[in-house]
Amino acid sequence: MTPSERTEHLALTGVLTAEQAAETVAGIRAAQREDGAIPWFRGHHLDPWDHTEAAMALDAAGEHEAAARAYEWLARHQNDDGSWYAAYHDGEADRPTDLGRETNFCAYIAVGVWHHYLSTGDDAFLDRMWPRVHAAIEFTLALQQPGGQIGWKREDDGTPVNDALLTGSSSIHHALRCALAIADEREEPQPDWELAAGALAHAIRRHPERFLDKSRYSMDWYYPVLGGALTGAEAKARIEDRWDDFVVPGLGVRCVLPNPWVTGGESCELALALWVMGESDRALEILQSIRHLRAEGGMYWTGYVFEDRAVWPEEQTTWTAGSLLLAVAALGGDEATVAVFGGERLPTGLPPECCADSSR
Helix, strand or coil: CCHHHHCHHHCECCCECHHHHHHHHHHHHHHCCCCCCCCCCCCCCECHHHHHHHHHHHHHCCCHHHHHHHHHHHHHHCCCCCCCCCEECCCHHHCEEECCEEHHHHHCHHHHHHHHHHHHCCHHHHHHHHHHHHHHHHHHHCCECCCCCEEEEECCCCCEEEEECHHHHHHHHHHHHHHHHHHHHCCCCCHHHHHHHHHHHHHHHHCHHHCCCCCCEHHHHHHHHHCCCCCHHHHHHHHHHCHHHHEECCCEEECECCCCEEEHHHHHHHHHHHHHCCCHHHHHHHHHHCHHHECCCCCEECEEECCCCEECCCCECHHHHHHHHHHHHHHCCCHHHHHHHHCCCCCCCCCHHHCCCCCC
8 A cells, every 4th residue: 555545534625635645644754763752853852742643643644553663662761650751852862851741741642542542453552551551640640739730740850840731731631531441441440530530620611720821822722622621612612712812814823922923733733623623614724724834845844923924943843744634634534533532432530520629
């Protein structure tokens, strides 16, 4: 099977042809090291969250062996406490460059592992990765606060940072649901995780004061929807409330206000959130609006400063390309991607009203 045949399902009108999708996948593969690591781009650092997102894109494109190597890299580099460092050098024996350990970076392995399992049906892979997922979730939930929110990270010396980020906690909510799905598949119930997921969802929905104010950032706007904590009318109201603040028609989504800078990653994640809400037409429009970020060779520029009509920074990142492929895969009906981001088949944990103020 040729690369374009493997990526025929990633063709999307006005966004990608199958040949273009194959070119983008090849760009991610070219950045992946022989040991499975996927840095932002060759010569730059790797972080566990973006590494996992790129691996998920490879699975969505049918590159299952390459994706499996990415997860094996995570398994080999997990710390004894279940964490990963926030950043690793591209090369030099995987030297960490940031010894902080961020909770949302660590939890996200659950999303990737569940996606790979649904993509491949590989029971042996799930068996190998389950201890890694379990340890990562335990590390993450050790920083859950009495109000349900998750502390941001542990510092280099292990000191916990209990301040919580809405975007990070929303991503962790998604990861918890995927971890519970893995536990269900293995018939290993995790009642503590169910309590944690309910308390976290309640904090996201009802207690914005429990999180640091990062409302200038578009991720704080859409991530409660993308992470599955806000659904239905609440999700729609949140997106409509700040649409005009963040969406630049024809160009994409601002990263942070008031900067005249649209970014591919945020645009693709908003498209995924819109698709989750059932608004595929608007999701498609957002993806079509960032065609100008596609670079020669099939990768995507991180962002564009529209007042200066300039690409900035001058980098083409695997995670930007990965977020586009995942959004396209969801809109195109890829079964594993739909199941992971659509959320209908993911456990929800205990109802938030049952554990509104639970602590772990």
